[in-house]
Amino acid sequence: MVTERKNIDETWLNRLKGSRAIWPLLALAVILIVDGFISPNFYDIRIVEGRLFGNLIDILYRATPTAIVALGMAVVIGTKGIDLSVGSTIAIAGAIIAWRIHAGDSHFAILLMALGAGIACGVWNGFLVAGLGIQPIIATLILMVSGRGIGMLINLFYGGTDPSFESALLQGLSTGHIWLIPTRIIVGLAIFAALWLVLRKTALGLFIEAVGGNAAASSLAGVNARIIIFVAYIVCGLLAACAGVILTADTHTSDPVSVALYIELDAILAVVIGGGSLAGGRIYLGMTVIGALVIQALTTSILISGLPPEYNLIIKALVVVFVLLLQSKNVRALFSKKAARPSP
Template sequence: MSSVSQPSTPVWKRISQSRAIWPILALVVILIVDGFISPNFYNIRIVEGRLFGNLIDIVYRAVPTALVALGMAIVIGTKGIDLSVGSIIAISGAIIAWRIQAGDNHVVILAYAVIAGGLCGVWNGTLVAFLGIQPIIATLILMVSGRGVGMLINLIYGGTDPSFESAFLQGLSTGSIGYIPTRILLFIAIFIALWLVVRKTALGLFVESVGGNAAASNLAGINARRIIFVSYVICGVMAGWAGMIMTADTHTSDPVSVALYIELDAILAVVIGGGSLMGGRIYLGMTVIGALVIQALTTSILISGLPPEYNLIIKALVVLFVLLLQSDNARKQIVALFRGKHNE
């Protein structure tokens, strides 16, 4: 098939062979289906001084997952994994509620939240890079204990109702600047900064080479341990920021259930975006598309009116479909199946 289309439409061939096409196609299909489910799905209007509509919601709600997924993409690029991101979010949220009750300046509290995320990353990075513990086990430690740490922080000030008001932090999370939600603007800024660090310095290349072959990279003069360590710190910082957004969103700290299973969504976003758990590649932009696919799916399920019992099954089926689309082998098999029929 490709041999036929190659001479006539090289542009189409280039597009169809690009990895990017499949997740984007999946996103478009989900959004088209949504149009059938809910007739006014695409409506966007201005409510309370900001854009308002399902499409905005998808981007808005995808921000925390996308932030975590970007950090995860870098960690996965080193052939690692970070299961503790949900717990980091819980810890950063608990610290925010605690320090607000203690009366600190809210800008300083924002710094605390991000630094706390970074310190969690230092812990993970030390275990993985310097103690040589396998990433899935090393980060499992914080995944299991982190929510407990969050609850202990809540206990420090005896908070059974750790809710708070903060104009500054809520502004960053749920506010808007010129009709556009602030968290989306901040996300774009963070994305560009991260992209510059990864792609305009050698960091991305180093991460990919360490993920591809750590021993060879070491011989080539790359300090593999330091690169791996840094990737976990970046992942922790991203989770800390996501924790601020999620905590300020509901203005309450809920370490037990905040961002439950976000690590799975983040890993999924990386994989849908074309990342490989075998390491060696980072696709920041496509990871964001992956996060959008997941959130579009979640939003579609919520508006579909289907009984909640079906949520996880539908999510699993769509994810399977997207991953099959991405798999060269699966596509070839399907094409061969149809071609076989035509020949008969």
């Protein structure tokens, strides 16, 4: 082979391999290609009831709440923290929505109340982590285990036998559409843009990554680590409540026991698939969204595959392991060493 040509190839390949973005995107592409084989009309997109309709839209549609929660999780993980209570925050926000709708409040006020509840949950977690210095995994575990109980107590305020409701505003945000596009995708994009502006166009993102990278050093540099961590948990709580509004309005009912069950794990997974490290110090917003899309694409493919549901979790676990292996530098190094070793 010509040496020059080889060099060009290598730099191109290396740059590609060096890019964090390539592996999750590759995983997403592989999943979508496999889907095309499973179901021939997988890529069809039609217009039904005035909105775009198809498997690809479904993936975006269903990934939106997880992606919103994962964005908040990415911020908290950036501070070297973790928030296990996002599912409970969603349950509380949902219970408040159903309760106040039964009480007859204005639906716009109810939206603000639900978001306020998310902020309150964030303040509580932030107080425990930044104020009292409790380990994040323990601090947020408290709300994780108690939050769904709080949601059930709220349901009891109005009898709690049938917490279903109708709301044009909230359901508009969740299952409605503007022109042809589902509103929740627009809401998700708006949240993404707002978060990106706050983190990248102010110093907040830098501060969070500094605190996550090395709290002591950033304190010496004049960053108030406590306030930064506190803010991160509030952002996470607020975003979880946004997802809570979408999920609760989606099912027209408050179900604190099972709504968004294990979403904290999917959110953490999305952050990790997106290249984030639980050691903190880095926030990758765009890649986190890709991570959420990978998870949802996988879920959707399992649903349409016709495989017995007993296999769902095993397949999910295998694909996740595969994606994480692709991302692991050590594993990649192992393979490139093997490839580089001259054959005897």
